[in-house]
Amino acid sequence: MFPEIGHQPTTVRRRSRWSEAQRSWRLHWQLYLLAIVPIAYFVIFKYVPMAFNVIAFKDYSPVLGPWGSEWVGLRNFQQLFDNPVFTELLKNTVFLAFYLVLASFPIPILLAIALNEIRNGWFKRTVQMVTYAPYFISTVVVVSMTILVLSPRAGVVNEGLGWFGIDPINFLGEPGYFRHIYVWTDVWQTAGYSAVIYMAALAGIDPALHESAKVDGASRLQRIRHIDLPGIMPTAVIILILGVGNTMAIGFEKAYLLQNDLNLAVSEIIPTYVYKTGLINADFSMATAVGLFNSVVNLFLLLAVNFAAKRITGNGLWR
């Protein structure tokens, strides 16, 4: 009897969206043409590979192609989870990633807060320029430097240890040192860069807060604790989310370069294993299965951390 109320808004909305699209095309048709090439890029190099992940569920044969190859269901994953290597891989990846997040999260914050307190322009600029610089050095060079500096024969670290009567240590040959080397060279390389982001957040804090705290007799430490830290909280949360969310996407580049036969037991992580299985042993299906497992776990981790952060602090990657 009564007209169906629920229907009306949708039809109106659909019509208006359609006319909106038409108006947009008339106004921006040149820009749509401009955007075609980049959109094609994303389709071809990002979305087609996602579709190619079907070979994780197939016995891939290059002759039959990704669509023609024979389905094997979850056999590749079954094989992967049954392989004792898998537990090691997972452990190595997760340990390395969490150690990295734990070490590389607080140091840039400390650096930024310390720099923010300094008023001497010359000293501040020097520290900033020098700590920022390693970010732009390539991974190959950083790893080479690490090898040279830690070299048991003529490395400066072992020379220094020699002055204290300590015998040279083959740092890169000892599996126990691998994670420390990986993480602390990373901190060395990125702390200054990450600090810049926090410095900007600190610069955005209303100076009136500091002035009134000073009038109330707050010490520098108290002002850092109650004004600066809360002020950079949103930034810190986002950086932490991205850090934890990228646990499984931890860099291939450096781990692969730091690897050698002696430290392989701890330095073999999922990305390096994917590379070796897929491109060196040419087992495409297995490598894709490992990679897919990695990507899915990573996505869920990111969503979970983001959810938790939003609940606890009210800040997240998106609203």
Next chain:
Amino acid sequence: MSAISTSALTRLRRRERPATTKVREPLRDRMFMVVITIMLVVALLLVLAPLVFIVASSFSSAEAVNAGRVTFWPVDFSLHAYQVALSNSQVLQGYYNSLIYAVFGTLISVTLTVAIAYPLSRKTFFGRNVIMTLLIFTMLFSGGLIPTYMVVQDLGMLDTRWALLIPNAIGVWQVIIARTFFANSIPDELYEASMLDGAGGLRTLWSVVLPLSKPLLAVLALMYAIFQWNTYFDALVYLKDPGLYPLQIVLRNLLILNETRSGAQDLAQQMEQQQLAAVLRYALIVVSSLPVLLLYPFIARHFTKGVMVGAVKG
């Protein structure tokens, strides 16, 4: 007499100070500043030390380096390592290739990034939110190494220069930076004015927007150029032909895999070559980082700005 004059001087100095620092800080705050300054000096030295060690070693003689006599100053100053490094055909070829990848890769990347970021920055561009979401999703979930390799293979790009120029041409982060810049830094009135003058979308972009976007273009170009110069992963995966190797792969082979082509027969010659190989590494590190070092003043100025622009509104 001296006491009087010092106190007078102090009084004079105090009067000249700006009003905000007129009040002397309490002792605990001055102590705190001392602690902070010491912390920063330690950080500075920790970052600087390995760099100084490398540079000092590269300018030292092979004997001094191998005997471990070099710490933070060149011993037996010598340029021999640089002479050898710069006459190595692999290194020169790598340098040349890397320059090509950096120049053309940057051109392609900046063009494509602007081509997607500018339309996405226009508020009346229908579908902008859907497209943006699809782009950001690629940051969260990647197709993976092997599937991407298969695409590159299917396109016939394996073992060609295109493999380093195209598959990683657009960074989503850079698109976000560019889109934020276009949306926030170009006043809407300019778009209206240019439309009233009858300019189409492309004409507006070329004649109105881009001339006002030089800081953005500088940031994007620096980011892409440094990425191209420093990366080795794509080359490792996609290239087999040594003639196409970028510098980073050459460096990896020489520095990390220890692949010095030893054609030396007798022991003495071999010894000499091994000694040289050690200094050579230090010199190569310096030589390969030189372009980035030369760009560093620009980087320091523009990069920070770019990082901030992107961080403002993700």
